[in-house]
Amino acid sequence: MTTLSRTATDSATMLRRNLRHVLRFPDVLLMSLGLPVILLLLFVGVFGSALGAGLGGAAHGGPYIDYLVPGIVIMSAGYGATTTALAVNKDMTEGIIARFRTMAISRSSILIGHVVAATTRTLVSVGLVLVVALLMGFRPAADLGAWIAAIGVLTLLVLALTWLAVAIGLAARNAEGVSMFTLLVQVLPFTSSAFVPPDSMSGAVRWFAEHEPFTPVIDTLRGLLLGTPVGGDAGAAVAWCVGIALGGYLWAKALFKRDPTG
Amino acid sequence: MTTTASRPAVKVAGLRKSFGDHVVLDGIDLEVAAGTVFALLGPNGAGKTTAVRILSTLIGADGGEVSVAGHDLAGDPEGVRGAIGVTGQFSAVDDLLTGAENLVLMADLRHLGRVEGRRLAAELLARFDLVGAAGKRVGTYSGGMRRRLDLAMTLVGDPRVIFLDEPTTGLDPRSRRTMWEIIRELVGDGVTVLLTTQYLEEADELADRIAVIDHGRVVAEGTPGELKSRVPGGHVRLRFPDTAGLDAAAAVLGEVSRDEDDLVLQVAGDGGVRALRDLLDRLDRAGTEVAELSIHTPDLDDVFFALTGQPTTEKDGAR
Numbered sequence: 001m002t003t004l005s006r007t008a009t010d011s012a013t014m015l016r017r018n019l020r021h022v023l024r025f026p027d028v029l030l031m032s033l034g035l036p037v038i039l040l041l042l043f044v045g046v047f048g049s050a051l052g053a054g055l056g057g058a059a060h061g062g063p064y065i066d067y068l069v070p071g072i073v074i075m076s077a078g079y080g081a082t083t084t085a086l087a088v089n090k091d092m093t094e095g096i097i098a099r100f101r102t103m104a105i106s107r108s109s110i111l112i113g114h115v116v117a118a119t120t121r122t123l124v125s126v127g128l129v130l131v132v133a134l135l136m137g138f139r140p141a142a143d144l145g146a147w148i149a150a151i152g153v154l155t156l157l158v159l160a161l162t163w164l165a166v167a168i169g170l171a172a173r174n175a176e177g178v179s180m181f182t183l184l185v186q187v188l189p190f191t192s193s194a195f196v197p198p199d200s201m202s203g204a205v206r207w208f209a210e211h212e213p214f215t216p217v218i219d220t221l222r223g224l225l226l227g228t229p230v231g232g233d234a235g236a237a238v239a240w241c242v243g244i245a246l247g248g249y250l251w252a253k254a255l256f257k258r259d260p261t262g
Numbered sequence: 263m264t265t266t267a268s269r270p271a272v273k274v275a276g277l278r279k280s281f282g283d284h285v286v287l288d289g290i291d292l293e294v295a296a297g298t299v300f301a302l303l304g305p306n307g308a309g310k311t312t313a314v315r316i317l318s319t320l321i322g323a324d325g326g327e328v329s330v331a332g333h334d335l336a337g338d339p340e341g342v343r344g345a346i347g348v349t350g351q352f353s354a355v356d357d358l359l360t361g362a363e364n365l366v367l368m369a370d371l372r373h374l375g376r377v378e379g380r381r382l383a384a385e386l387l388a389r390f391d392l393v394g395a396a397g398k399r400v401g402t403y404s405g406g407m408r409r410r411l412d413l414a415m416t417l418v419g420d421p422r423v424i425f426l427d428e429p430t431t432g433l434d435p436r437s438r439r440t441m442w443e444i445i446r447e448l449v450g451d452g453v454t455v456l457l458t459t460q461y462l463e464e465a466d467e468l469a470d471r472i473a474v475i476d477h478g479r480v481v482a483e484g485t486p487g488e489l490k491s492r493v494p495g496g497h498v499r500l501r502f503p504d505t506a507g508l509d510a511a512a513a514v515l516g517e518v519s520r521d522e523d524d525l526v527l528q529v530a531g532d533g534g535v536r537a538l539r540d541l542l543d544r545l546d547r548a549g550t551e552v553a554e555l556s557i558h559t560p561d562l563d564d565v566f567f568a569l570t571g572q573p574t575t576e577k578d579g580a581r
Contacts, residue, residue, distance in 0.1 A: 006373075009373065016370075017359070094354075094356070102318045102343060102346065103371055104343040260321070
C-alpha cells in the first residue's frame, strides 16, 4: 500500500470514528446553534429597528436582518471552532490516541479525521443557522454563482478556523487552556463589521475593526449574499483564510509530532 | 523459521532516558526470548512504564540500542509498530464507541477488510466474554470489562510481541485471575509478552524470566527460582514439646537461633533432602523428640527487599 493510499484509508477510518462521536451526541450540534440564534433574535428583535435606522445607507437600504446575518453566520463558524478545540483537547488526553501512535498507521490521519469531521459538523450548524435566519425574514439577493462563491468562502473560513482549533486543542494542557481561544473567536466578531460598519466606530477600535480578519470575510459574504459589490475584500478574505489554515496546519503538525507527555 | 526462532524477540542494550535532570532509565539491558513472558518488576517510579513507552515507539530514547521483533527501533519504528501490540496502564479504548465498534476500528486500522474485521471482532468479543456488552458504549463498562476490551483491541492484527504495562493494577482478584489466564493462553500461541508489574505474586505466576528494576537500573535478572535462590533466608523451623527437648537439641545442633517462649529453633538451610536427613539423624541420635517441623523457602518478597533495600509496600494490593 502506498503512503498516500494508506493516509486516505486511515483518514477515512478516523473520520468515521469522529463522525460517530458527533452523531452520538447530537446535542453538541444543537448547542452550537444556540448562541448564534439567540444573538439573531436579540439583534433583530430588540436592537434591530434602532440599529437599522442608525445605519441608514450602510445597510444598503434593506432591513437590518439582511445586514446582520452574514456576521452571525461567521460567528457560528467561530463557535464551531471552539467546539473543535475542546473535542481535540479531550481526545488527545484519551489513552486511545497513545494506542494509535503505537500502531502502523498514517499519523496524519488522526488529525485529518478530526479536521474533516469538525469542518463537516461546523458547516452543518452554519447551514442550520442560515435556515433559521431565512425563517426570520432574511432575504438574500444572491444568484446561483454568488451562492456557490459564498459557500466556498464559508468552507475556506471553517477549514482555516478548524486547523487553528486543532492546533489550539493540541497545545492546551487541559480544557481551561482552550478558553483564551474561545474568548478570541467570540470577541473578534463584535469588533468587526458583523453588527455595525466600522465607519460608525471611533478611533483605535475603528482601525482594529477595519484590519482584523473577520471583517473582510464578513464583508465578502455580505456582498455575495446581498448582491452588492465585493471589491477588494475578497482578496483579503481569501488571504487571511489561507494564512490561518496554513499556520494552523503547520502548528498542529509540529505539536502532534512531539512525544506525548501524558 | 529456525533463524527467527533463535533470535530474541526484544533486545535492549544500554537504554537511557532522562526527563530534564531526572534520570529515569540509567542504562537498561534486556533480552527477551521469543515465545516467553518477561516481567519488569519494580516499585512505582522505577522506570518500568518509561521503558515500555520507549519500546512501543511512543516516546524517544536518549541513548541505547533496541530491536523489537527484528526491527531496529530507531531506524524502523514503522516495522516495530507493525509487529507489536500495546496495552498501556490507562485504558486505550474509545469511551464514546461501543465495544464492537472499538474492535472494528482496530481491524480497519490494521487494514483487515470489512468482512474479516467483523468476523474477528465477533470472535474476540466471545473470547473475552464481552458478547452481552458488545453493543453498549464503553463508557458504561466496569474496570475489568475495559481491561478485557483493551487487551482484545491489542490482539487485533495478530501482533507477535505484546507489551502490557501493569495489566492487572486496579482489578479485583477475580478479574486478575481471568487476565492471568488470558496472558498464559497468548504465550501458548507463540506470542512474546513483556509485562510490567509491581506485584511479586504476578511476576512469579506468569513470568519465565524477571528483571528487577530500581531507580532506572536492572538490579537483578533471572528466572523466579534463580532470583529466590540468590537471597539468604531459607531455614528449617523445629518446635519442641518442652524446654528440655529444646535445650538438648540446641546443644546438638550448635549455632541456631532459639525462641524460648515458643520452644522453637531455627536452623539455617534451604531444606534440601540431604541436609534435612542429616539434621533429623543428629536429633535422632541425641534422642530428642520434635513436635513439629516446617521448611521456609525465601519468596520474591525477600528477594525484593534484599535487592532494592525496600519492602514491597504494594504487596497488600496483590492479595
